[in-house]
Amino acid sequence: MEEICGSEPCPKWFTLRTASSQPALSWKQHVGPGPDLPGSRLCVLTRGHSVGHLQPVFHCAHPGSSWPPRETESPSLHLPAAGDMETHHGICSRLCKESDSVVLAVGYRQLPKHKFPVPIRDCLVATIHFLKSLDAYGVDPARVVVCGDSLGGGIATVVCQKLVDRPDLPQIRAQILIYASLQALDLQTPSFQQSRNIPLLNWSFACCCFPRYLDFSSSWQEVIMKGAHLPAKVWEKYRKWLGPENIPERFKKRGYRPIPPEPVNEAAYLEVSVVLDVMCSPLIAEDDVVSQLPETCIVSCEYDALRDDSLLYKKRLEDLGVPMTWRHMKDGFHGVLTTIDMSFFHFPCSTRILNVLVHFIKGL
Known part of the structure; x- marks a missing residue:
């Protein structure tokens, strides 16, 4: 690059x-x-x-x-x-x-x-x-x-x-x-769970798009759903940015259930580790990069599987002092x-x- x-x-x-x-x-x-x-x-x-x-x-x-x-x-x-x-x-x-x-x-x-x-x-x-x-x-x-x-x-x-x-x-x-689609590590965020059956981006469509775009087998869908595609050390490293505690409680009230990741499937990890590339998941870019970003406007939609990507990135930008404008569409969908x-x-x-x-x- x-x-x-x-x-x-x-x-x-x-x-x-x-x-x-x-x-x-x-x-x-x-x-x-x-x-x-x-x-x-x-x-x-x-x-x-x-x-x-x-x-x-x-x-x-x-x-x-x-x-x-x-x-x-x-x-x-x-x-x-x-x-x-x-x-x-x-x-x-x-x-x-x-x-x-x-x-x-x-x-x-x-x-x-x-x-x-x-x-x-x-x-x-x-x-x-x-x-x-x-x-x-x-x-x-x-x-x-x-x-x-x-x-x-x-x-x-x-x-x-x-x-x-x-x-x-x-x-x-x-x-x-x-x-925006800002990370491909965690597909069990509150918004993914809440909007898994809502068009235009439901769980099945997301599990079809992500593997095709990132060029790995769609057969890992169940493994990804269980969080077993990444090792515990990776989840722990990025929890500070991806953990559900970073999402306001009011966005978790509509049918969210925390799912602890299962032990890693090594074969899946070898193929799916591309999700750790910051060009695929810019939400996990280092602080010294994110802190230099320009003024940002983020628009999120309530009925969107990717809603929490926006909420998590919004928090990162605010924590690092990047000027932020956020608008949430309560009746919006992806x-x-x-x-x-x-x-x-x-x-x-x-x-x-x-x-x-x-x-x-x-x-x-």
């Missing part, structure tokens, strides 16, 4: 497509950004007067900037979104319009062909290239925000952690994590934001989440 961070390729875009359902927006899609990213896509969305020409039109400087802002600069929102370009086109468009921001969406390579850590590497390389090309998009270098939902939220977290020690790049101003443009299938919670993002971005 360090090699990629230090010698990222400069994308060679050879296809440009513009389209938009919003008259004030230009949607630009670039395909095939370079030899290390074959098949991935970078999409840039910006407010502009002419299709195909990036022309920011809003003065959106960060308050308290140490230099006079240029009136042609816009804030930037980098979205390594879960799903794909189609499921998140509406979200990106509305974020661009309502927050007056340039939006970069990374169409990283996905399952089933591409597994961990390919999506993370794609997003990291794309982010570094974008940070080196801000002038081309009229972006304020003091207001770059990294954002993601679900798996994309975990990727956004890893990207921010990897870039804390890159003085050669503009600093990330903030990160936005929407019901993936609800993608319903924002689904007409009769739209859930009001999705609009509230979007409003949280817009308000946070405008306040930077």
Whole structure:
């Protein structure tokens, strides 16, 4: 990973497509950004007067900037979104319009062909290239925000952690994590137990996705359920960050039962130990990394198996003094934001989440 961070390729875009359902927006899609990213896509969305020409039109400087802002600069929102370009086109468009921001969406390579850590590497390389090309998009270098939902939220977290020690790049101003997947060690958290049968991320679907993404056998499902995929010394090491005592009591009232891990299954541990990689589980990154992270906005949903990932990471950030904004959707479920443009299938919670993002971005 360090090699990629230090010698990222400069994308060679050879296809440009513009389209938009919003008259004030230009949607630009670039395909095939370079030899290390074959098949991935970078999409840039910006407010502009002419299709195909990036022309920011809003003065959106960060308050308290140490230099006079240029009136042609816009804030930037980098979205390594879960799903794909189609499921998140509406979200990106509305974020661009309502927050007056340039939006970069990374169409990283996905399952089933591409597994961990390919999506993370794609997003990291794309982010570094974008940070080196801000002038081309009229972006304020003091207001770059990294954002993601679900798996994309975990990727956004890893990207921010990897870039804390890159003085050669503009600093990330903030990160936005929407019901993010932040750890794969413990799948018996209160929220996993409480939401095991709730769509869109129930236990069966999670046990299908995690093994495929991390490239280990799904036959270990029962072992993982019993906590026998990791040795006692690992559970003890990370209890300070993952233990249920770090989750407020009010989130444990709905059918939670502590399950002590059983003795380790060595064969499972050998195959499943990838979950200990901080690129897979950024929630367990060391304090000296997490303490350097930028201002953070976390959105969690009550009826979401990954809810407690957000609660645990929120506590870590607060304990280390990282500025935090947290919004909890009591009627929300995993993936609800993608319903924002689904007409009769739209859930009001999705609009509230979007409003949280817009308000946070405008306040930077």
